[in-house]
Amino acid sequence: MLDQVVFCTDDYPVEDRVEAWRDCMSRTMAPIQVAPAGPEEIRVLQRVVPLGGATVWPAETTSCTYRRSRKQIRQADPELVHLTLMAPSCGPLLTRHAGVDADHAPGGLYMLDSSLPIDVASRPGDRVVGVGVEVPRAALPSPGRSGLTPLLGRPLSGRSGFGALLAHFLTSIADDPSSYRHSDAPRLATVLTDLVAGLIAAELDAHAHTPPETRDRNLRLEVRAYIERTLHDPRLGPAEVAAHHHLSLRQLHRLFEGEDLTVAGHIRHSRLERARRALADAAPQPPSVSTVAARSGFTSTAHFSRAFRAAFGSSPTEYRRAFRERGTEPAGRQARDGADRPRAAALDTSGAASDRAVARR
The missing domain is CATH 1.10.10.60 (Homeodomain-like)
Incomplete structure (x- = not known):
């Protein structure tokens, strides 16, 4: 079975849960501020599955806001490409990243760069259900002169092309990690990196060939x-x-x-x-x-x-x-x-x- 590290807010006193989730997210992704989006008590269940240098982490949370500032970037930047796959039961999410404000619907994907400021929010009362992914930017092929900018923060399809392949791969790991052996982790990391690279290449090609x-x-x-x-x-x-x-x-x-x-x-x-x-x-x-x-x-x-x-x-x-x-x-x-x-x-x-x-x- 693949290794897993489980984080659950029920393991902490109520008054410590926000700080505990912030610290967990800072270790999983990058230093980031976390706050409840409404009066509802914060509740989180996260499973981190390390795959070599990459990480897959299924999670279910109450509504929160996440903000990564320029100051936090200067303090620590792991230079990661982050993706979120939103489950069909996930509430809509709003992101502000790389100069783009976007609404994201259940079933979709979006991409963030840890080297740029990040704002992600869900509506008060909504549940957030999905799979997060962290891939070192250095592990991905160079995306060309424009970099990842045309894709960052924008809605990406999780139902067609490489997006559908990536969504199926992430769902299989999130739903049944016991079907894989511990020794499979390096091979799964290679598959994950290839799928993310394929998604980036396909989306950038589509963007480049879209008429003005x-x-x-x-x-x-x-x-x-x-x-x-x-x-x-x-x-x-x-x-x-x-x-x-x-x-x-x-x-x-x-x-x-x-x-x-x-x-x-x-x-x-x-x-x-x-x-x-x-x-x-x-x-x-x-x-x-x-x-x-x-x-x-x-x-x-x-x-x-x-x-x-x-x-x-x-x-x-x-x-x-x-x-x-x-x-x-x-x-x-x-x-x-x-x-x-x-x-x-x-x-x-x-x-x-x-x-x-x-x-x-």
Whole structure:
């Protein structure tokens, strides 16, 4: 059977568990800060399986945040490539690494470099279930001029190609280490390193052969998805969107050239659409107009009402009443939605003069 080192927070007093898990993670991966993501008591079960210079470690934890700072990197850097395989039962994870902010779904993989700052977080209340992997960077073939940068922090598939092969290999070790002998460890380390190298080569090749227009289209989809997730925040605007995606404002505006709406216009249109859908909700006790406005990112109910009327031809209250009485949207709404969309895009939902200036660009 393969060697295993088991860590379980149940073996420690409650007050010592966070520090114990931080110390364990620092030994397993690299010095890193760990904190619970919510009020829930931290609980962890980790099994570390050493394979020569590489390490595989299945783990199940409560929600936590992990942060590796530049100071910690200067203090100690084992120069490892880390991968996480998220189990189907794992909650979503968020990473900030190598200039990329990304959401990771169950069943996927992501890659980190111990020589760069790391931020990983799960949502409070979620369970994190998966397999971590540490491979010395020196054991992997040189990835070329761009290095690993195009892959770091980005979602990688665990269901096709080398990602699926790697996921199957890691799952077999995590689920049944007793099926391997102690003497198999060096051979398994070679297989693991080859699979990680194959994944890196395949993903970098795919990235290099992706046409620029495809990369731009994918980035626009990422930007739109981020806007949709963040509409509730009244501070959301082009500058914040650009900073989140590590773009300049000029790059962001260029990305949306040729689109029907500017970034500011897209934010405003999406806020109004979110509000419209909420007002059309037939729930017995629907949220108030002011609540709908706040959830859609408007800081003023009066301003929201004016913007909504300008976009859809009726006030929020009138729209809700008409929808409830007829079970359909008010007459003329569909035509107005199409014909007046540029007008809706030009509306200022935040009331900020700077947004109006951006909308005109």
